[in-house]
Amino acid sequence: MYREIGFQKDNQAEYKSSQAIHMDCYRWVKRDSYLPVGSHNLKAAAKAKLGYDPVELDPEEMCRMATEEPQTLATYSVSDAVATYYLYMKYVHPFIFALCTIIPMDPDEVCEHL
Template identity: 60%
Template structure:
């Protein structure tokens, strides 16, 4: 604000000068030629001092907003790119993080954002009462619903396999990803979003509703 107050009279003079140059273009050409001669003589006398350079930069300022709004925000305003409220992330945790980031009901350790949906297959598995008994685990659900038996590796062997048998570990990773993808696309996605057309809640809340 201090910089704006100091620059306001200079900006006002610059705007008036700009208007005069637009209304009298021949006068503007004459003024530029005169200023070029004065500038060259000043630089010779002052031994290329920075004072004249700063003055010429100030003479080109016609909008004071450049000094109170950051450049990237000003560009977004000029180009009508509205990014002010794009990223609203709230934490949901039982360890106190919920109280720091948001004052909403604690559900479980997860981060939810307004513009994106966090679809967790585990939540759907736990809420599906039609699954066979003992099948409330990702691997078991994949076998029961997709008739697909993904590769299983003991967690203690993962580091060893990464060094000794990277191909086996990559097969396990791809197998897990494929199982999760098809489970989500075939069951979770259609169920949650169709239910969201009936229940007036966001998809995240429909999925996590007790």
């Protein structure tokens, strides 16, 4: 598979390629965001870093809402996607790629190991 498309399994059983990155905002939030302990979830990080308060739903109600209130569930899903996108574009992407200009590592490795 590596010779054909450039992906290979690493020691954590994840398939990775140096040509395609998979950035994890959560790793950055835990390590580099300087948020207090207990504030490392998406809602807290988005509120602290972006001033954006994503929609919050009770997890126990999600199955019921899927059939009875699909629009509310869709709003919640989009709200999370928007928070993740802007958190990544404003903080994670510039930070990791700035480090990649200094440290000769792939972006995934920079995000994981530093």
